[in-house]
Amino acid sequence: xxxxxxxxxxxxxxxxxxxxxxxxxxxPPTCFVAIPSEPAAPRNSPCACPAASRAAPQRLANRCFPNxxxxxxxxxxxxxxxxxxxxTLDPNAxxxxxxxxxxxxxxxxxxxxxxxxxxxxxxxAHLQEIHVESGVGHGWSLLLWRIRPLSDSAGYDVLGLKYExxxxxxxxxxxMRVLIGRGQLASTAAPVVERSRTALAARIHALPLRPADPTxxxxxxxxxxxxxxxxxxxxxxxxxxxxxxxxxxxxxxxxVRDVLEAAAQPLIALLERIPLQEQAAGDDEKGFFxxxxxxxxxxxxxxxxxxxxxxxxxxxxxxxxxxxxLAVAGARLPPDGYSEARQQLQAINAIATITGWxxxxxxxxxxxxxxxxxxxYVEECED
Numbered sequence: 001x002x003x004x005x006x007x008x009x010x011x012x013x014x015x016x017x018x019x020x021x022x023x024x025x026x027x028p029p030t031c032f033v034a035i036p037s038e039p040a041a042p043r044n045s046p047c048a049c050p051a052a053s054r055a056a057p058q059r060l061a062n063r064c065f066p067n068x069x070x071x072x073x074x075x076x077x078x079x080x081x082x083x084x085x086x087x088t089l090d091p092n093a094x095x096x097x098x099x100x101x102x103x104x105x106x107x108x109x110x111x112x113x114x115x116x117x118x119x120x121x122x123x124x125a126h127l128q129e130i131h132v133e134s135g136v137g138h139g140w141s142l143l144l145w146r147i148r149p150l151s152d153s154a155g156y157d158v159l160g161l162k163y164e165x166x167x168x169x170x171x172x173x174x175x176m177r178v179l180i181g182r183g184q185l186a187s188t189a190a191p192v193v194e195r196s197r198t199a200l201a202a203r204i205h206a207l208p209l210r211p212a213d214p215t216x217x218x219x220x221x222x223x224x225x226x227x228x229x230x231x232x233x234x235x236x237x238x239x240x241x242x243x244x245x246x247x248x249x250x251x252x253x254x255x256v257r258d259v260l261e262a263a264a265q266p267l268i269a270l271l272e273r274i275p276l277q278e279q280a281a282g283d284d285e286k287g288f289f290x291x292x293x294x295x296x297x298x299x300x301x302x303x304x305x306x307x308x309x310x311x312x313x314x315x316x317x318x319x320x321x322x323x324x325x326l327a328v329a330g331a332r333l334p335p336d337g338y339s340e341a342r343q344q345l346q347a348i349n350a351i352a353t354i355t356g357w358x359x360x361x362x363x364x365x366x367x368x369x370x371x372x373x374x375x376x377y378v379e380e381c382e383d
Contacts, residue, residue, distance in 0.1 A: 159284065
C-alpha cells in the first residue's frame with residue numbers, strides 16, 4: 001500500500017512532540033515606580049527593577065544673579081566722636097577755621113555770644129581717603145569726589161563723578177549724563193586738606209545775649225535753596241570722622257550748615273579745577289560709586305539724593321547693587337509717593353541696564369507699567 005511521504009513525516013513529529021514553531025516566551029513582569037500615594041512593590045516581587053524617582057523640573061538660571069548673590073554690604077565703622085586717640089589739630093588751621101565760622105554765623109536777629117570749640121578727631125595723621133559730596137536739590141545736581149594721598153607724599157589723586165540732568169524724569173531711559181574727572185592736586189593742597197579736616201571737628205555754640213525776638217516768625221527764616229554736603233575722612237586704620245548737612249538754608253540749623261560748608265567748600269574749590277567730561281566708566285569708577293551708594297543707603301539720605309544715586313546706578317552700577325535696587329523696585333508705594341514712584345522707575349532702569357535683561361517694553365516697543373515690570377524682576381531675582 002502506497003503512503004504519501006508527507007504523512008509519514010507528520011506522524012513522526014507528532015510522536016516526538018514537535019510543533020510547527022518554537023513556543024513564545026511569557027512576557028516579563030511589568031515594573032512600576034512607587035509614588036507617595038501608592039504602596040511600594042515588595043522586595044521579593046518578580047518586578048526587580050531599580051529604584052527610580054521623578055526628575056525635578058529644570059530651573060532656569062537666575063538672570064539677576066547667575067553666579068550667586070553678592071556678599072552683603074559691609075557695615076561701615078560709625079564715625080566716632082570720642083576715642084582714646086584724638087588727633088592733634090594744627091594751630092594755624094584751628095585759628096583759620098574759628099575766624100571763618102564766626103564770619104559765617106549770623107546774629108543779626110538774635111544777638112549772641114559765639115563760642116567755637118573742637119571735638120575729638122579720632123583719625124590719625126595717616127590719611128587713607130576723603131569722600132566729598134555736594135549737590136543742590138532744585139539744581140538737579142550731585143557730585144561725588146574721592147581724594148587719596150599719593151604714596152610719595154607728592155600730592156593727591158582725585159576721582160570725580162557728576163550727575164547731570166535737565167529736570168525730573170518719569171520715563172524709561174531718561175536723558176541723563178555722567179561726567180567723570182581724574183586728576184591730581186599738588187602737595188601745596190595739604191594746608192587746605194588740613195583745614196577741611198579741622199573744620200569737620202568744629203562746633204558752634206551761640207549764647208543769647210537777650211530773649212528771643214517774639215516777632216522773629218514774621219521774617220523768612222529759610223530760603224528755597226536745598227543743599228547737600230557730606231564729608232567723610234578715613235585713615236589707614238579704618239577710623240572715620242564724618243559730617244553731613246542736607247536741607248534748606250535757614251537760621252535754625254545754621255551752626256551745622258556753617259561747619260559743613262567751612263569743611264567742604266575749600267576742598268570743592270580745589271576739586272573744581274579737575275575737568276569733568278563724558279567718558280567710559282572703568283572698574284575704578286564703578287567700584288567707587290558702588291561703595292558710595294552702599295554707604296549712602298546705610299544712612300538716611302534725602303529723597304532727592306536717593307533719586308540722584310538711583311539714576312547714577314543705571315550708568316555706574318554693578319550686580320553688587322542689585323539687592324538694594326530690587327528692594328527699591330519692589331517697595332510698596334504710598335498713595336502720594338511721587339518721589340517713591342520715580343525711585344521705582346530709576347531702580348528698574350538700573351536693573352535692566354546692569355543685567356541686560358530688559359522687561360520695560362513689550363513686543364511692540366511700548367513701555368510696560370513699572371509696577372508690573374518691578375514685580376517680574378522681584379519674582380525671579382529674589383527667589
